[in-house]
Structure formats: C-alpha cells, structure tokens
Amino acid sequence: MRKHNGMRPHDVVILLAIITKKKDPWLVKDLAAELCISQSEVSESLNRSHFGGLFIPQLRSVNRLTFFEFLKAGLPCVFPTKPGMMVNGIVTAHSHPVMKKRIVSSELYVWPELGGKDRGFAIDPFYEKQVLAAKKDDELYKLLAMVDALRVGRTRERTIAAEILNESILTAG
Incomplete structure (x- = not known):
C-alpha cells in the first residue's frame, strides 16, 4: 500500500457514492x-479511507457510523470553505x-x-467534476448538498443537514 498522506476532498464523494448504492454490488470502474x-484515483481513495477506518474493503462497504461522525465533527475542520462571489451554478x-x-x-x-x-454565492465543490456526478445521481446530489450545509451552514442548517444525513447514512442501508 502507498504511503498515506491524509484524505483528499473527493474521498468524501466516493464514500457517499458507495452509500447511495445501498446493498447493490459495485465495481471501481463503474464508480x-x-x-x-479515474479508476486509479478511486482505488487510491478507497485505500486512504480504509487506512482512516472509513471503508471496510472485505465487505466493500463504508463504516457508516465512523463516516457519519467524521462528516459532522471533522469535515468542517478538514475541508472548510466559505461562500465566494456571485456566480451561476447548481444549488447546494x-x-x-x-x-x-x-x-x-433569500441567499x-x-x-x-x-x-x-441559479445565481448565488459560490461554494467550492470537493473536486472539479462534482457537478457532473451530482447531475447523474439525485441521491448523491442531495448528500453532497447536505455535506455542504455542514461545511458552511449556521447551527440550525447544520442540525437539519445532520438529521438528513443520519437518515440516509445510518438508518437506510
């Protein structure tokens, strides 16, 4: 295994995408x-997530409780963002x-x-092609938007986003 240099932002997206699969089988090439x-980046991401205790390769599944706790408590610190300038885009x-x-x-x-x-304040996605991926999968889009609410939201917004993520990550599946 390669040297572990910490998580990358798209690791979060890959784990969320696996969660959206529920119990359906999946392949790295399909993800x-x-x-x-790239397939190699997905494989490397899964290795990083395994090292961090977020992915269980033998079960090909996300360690949901650990991942959920990371999203709530760690994500805003590890991958912070602030709203940027006004741009056209897709709401999050x-x-x-x-x-x-x-x-x-109204914001x-x-x-x-x-x-x-839509026109609003820019929120940096986790990786360059995230919008394309979100447009392909409504459930992934919803989860990514809730994760953004954890990253940039006020207390009430973070609480609601955590409830929705709890339902999607811990309850379903």
Whole structure:
C-alpha cells in the first residue's frame, strides 16, 4: 500500500457514492465512470479511507457510523470553505430543494457551473467534476448538498443537514 498522506476532498464523494448504492454490488470502474474520476484515483481513495477506518474493503462497504461522525465533527475542520462571489451554478447547502422545505433564505449557495440556472454565492465543490456526478445521481446530489450545509451552514442548517444525513447514512442501508 502507498504511503498515506491524509484524505483528499473527493474521498468524501466516493464514500457517499458507495452509500447511495445501498446493498447493490459495485465495481471501481463503474464508480469512476459515474463520478468522472479515474479508476486509479478511486482505488487510491478507497485505500486512504480504509487506512482512516472509513471503508471496510472485505465487505466493500463504508463504516457508516465512523463516516457519519467524521462528516459532522471533522469535515468542517478538514475541508472548510466559505461562500465566494456571485456566480451561476447548481444549488447546494441550504439552497438545495430538500433543505428549502425547512429553511427560508433569500441567499443562494451554488456550485459554479457555466450556464447554471441559479445565481448565488459560490461554494467550492470537493473536486472539479462534482457537478457532473451530482447531475447523474439525485441521491448523491442531495448528500453532497447536505455535506455542504455542514461545511458552511449556521447551527440550525447544520442540525437539519445532520438529521438528513443520519437518515440516509445510518438508518437506510
């Protein structure tokens, strides 16, 4: 195994993508294609996640409780972000439709995307092609938006996002 140099942002996306598979079998090549990441990068990511206790290779599954706790407590510290300038893009964090049902805000947060239909403050995605991956999978998109709410949200937004992630990560599956 290669030397472990810590997590990379797209490791979070890969683990979330595995969670969306529920109990369906998956292959590294399929994850790579769905996420627009190379197969070698997916493999290296799974090795890093295994080293960190977030992935169980023998079961080909995410250590859900550890991952959930990392998302709630560690993610905002390890992969912090702040809203940037106004851009067109795809809504995220509290601006995602699932959160809009519970949070009223005139302020939109978006992942930058050329030709995006929404205009809001830019939130850096975890990796360059994240928007493409999110457009392919509504469940992954929802989970990524909730993770962004943990990264940039206020207390109420983080609490609601954690409830939604708890349901998706710990309860379902």
